[in-house]
Amino acid sequence: MKPDLPTLWACATGHRSDPLTGVRRLLGAVALGGLMLLGVLMLAGCRRPPLxxxxxxxxxxxxxxxxxxxxxxxxxxxxxxxxxxxxxxxxxxxxxxxxxxxxxxxxxxxxxxxxxxxxxxxxxxxxxxxxxxxxxxxxxxxxxxxxxxxADADTVFPDIQELTVYPPVFTPNRDGLLDRATISLYLAKDAQLQVYLVNPEDPNRVRYAVAETEGLRKPGERGRHEYDYDAGVDQGAEPPPDGTYWVVAEAVDAVGQRDVETTTLTIREGGVPKAEILSPPDGDSVRWNTDHVLLGNTLCFTVTVDNYGPVPIRTSGPPPGTVYRDDQNYNTLGYGIEAGAWRVGIESEASLSSYPYRWAVGEPSQLVTRVINGQVYTYLPAGARGRVYGCIKITQEPVPNPLYFWAGLIHERVGIAPINNHVDPEFVTIEVP
CATH class of the missing domain: 2.60.40.2550 (Immunoglobulin-like)
Incomplete structure (x- = not known):
């Protein structure tokens, strides 16, 4: 026999009553409990955690x-x-x-x-x-x-003293003049020490590190420190853009004390020089006048130097058109090597030294002059080309004969780039009567 609804309600609730009335009472109780729980939660939400x-x-x-x-x-x-x-x-x-x-x-x-x-x-x-x-x-x-x-605090301050820069304006372009700046300071206490440049107009405050001169003192050691700054051009790197920079010296000691001192340094005409003997599309890089020279006559050449770099290149004499005897060289004509200067040279298999015959990298009308520290210097401007020509008078039969002659573009006391060395060799016979 199936149980009826009142019987089932009595088993479930323990009360013998109308099941519909009981359901109403149950729902009312649940609603009241829900309201009480909501109130508790609201009160809890109103209480803020401690600050x-x-x-x-x-x-x-x-x-x-x-x-x-x-x-x-x-x-x-x-x-x-x-x-x-x-x-x-x-x-x-x-x-x-x-x-x-x-x-x-x-x-x-x-x-x-x-x-x-x-x-x-x-x-x-x-x-x-x-x-x-x-x-x-x-x-x-x-x-x-x-x-x-x-207690027992280390209060000795890592004081940076006598921060100096010389010269205050320099031109890092490897012309041998004002190419380097010397930064010097005195550190009063052992500390981590760094020196760098910052352009005050740069919103990103990019730092250009300055390496300390090795061997004078241990890094960060108390005492005088010196920095030889070339702006990176000696390593072939482009220097910071032209402008006036803060030179920042910063020292931090072992307990975290920090000293910062600044001065200024101005960079002008900075850049890596770049030049070459031009190779024309319709001819030879070196135009020789002949490949047979009668003893007592001259072997002549003509080249074009292209300054394709961002900075002027300095040069020295003798000027194009100068005629050497084969037993002469640039020293005998009074034009010794000048560090940083560029010259065109001619060398042969019989030469006793590197490029003994040398000329300026352009005609006087193609060059500009500048007075630096009271001395007059000559430059081929950036983007300009110079015409170079000259002759060598052959007065004695060389050994070997015939032999090769070639041209080069020399950056004195710096080097000769591979593209500028041993350019356009010419096999020349010296005819002896």
Whole structure:
């Protein structure tokens, strides 16, 4: 026999009554309980978490002298909601030393280490009141404080003294004149030391590192330090763009004290020089007048020098058109080697030295002159070409004979690029009557 509805209701509830009435009572009870639960949740939601809590600073005594023993203390704190945070220390006179000041923080847990340095300098020995303070967007403030003792602190400052740059304006383009700047300073204490250039107009504040001259002193050692700055052109690197730069010297000692000193340096006409003997599309790079020379006559040549680089190249004499005897060289004509100067040279298999016959890289009308430190110098401008020609009078039969002659473009005391060495060799016979 199937049980009826009242019987089933009585088994389920333990009450003998109309099942519909019982359901109504049950639903009413559930509704009342739900309202009470919602109220509890709403009350819980109205209670905000504490703004600043679980604040610690340990240990409460430090000896910041870089000996590895209690040099720092650890600060921890929690924020229940977004706030601006300050951490500061009050000395015995009540002077405030800010470690963090009004810095925005999101809710969460934080930790930071403190080694006694405020604004790049070590606080002196003493007892300090530390204060951690938070202020939320509604202006509510919470503050926790305690005591910190600083003892045996290393307060000797890594002072940078006598920062100088000479010359204050230089032209790093490997012309042998004002190519380098010497930066000098005195460091009062062992510290990590770096020197770099920064363009104050550069929003990215790109740093150009300056390497210290090796062998004078150990890096970061107390005493005088010197930096020989070529802006990178000696290694074939493009220098920083022309302009006036801050020279920044920065020293950081073992306990975190920091000193920064600045001066200025101006770069003008900086760049890696680039030139070559031009190879025309319809002829030879070197135009020789003949491949047979009667003893007593001259072997002549003509080349074109192309300055395709970003900077002018300096040159020296003798001028194009000069005639050498085969027993002469540039020294005998009074035009010795000049570091940084460019010249066209001719060499042969019989030559006793490298390119003994040399000429300026252009005619006087193609060159410009400049007065530097009271001396007159000659340049082939950037983007310009110079015509070079000259002759060698053959006065004695060479060994071997016949022999090769060739041209080169020499950057004196710097080198000869492969493309400018041994250019367009010509096999020449010296005819002896």
């Amino acid at each position: 600043l809590y679980d604040v610690t600073l340990a240990p409460d005594r430090i000896t910041p002298n870089a000996d590895g023993d209690t040099d720092i203390t650890k600060i921890t704190y929690k924020l229940g909601r977004s706030a601006t945070l300050s951490i500061y220390f009050l000395d015995a006179e009540g002077q405030r030393h800010d470690f963090r000041r009004h810095e925005p923080r999101a809710p969460g847990e934080y930790e930071v280490y403190f080694g006694g340095v405020i604004n790049d300098r070590m606080l002196p020995d003493g007892t300090y009141t530390w204060v951690i303070e938070a202020v939320d967007s509604q202006g509510e403030q919470a503050q926790v404080q305690g005591t910190l003792v600083i």
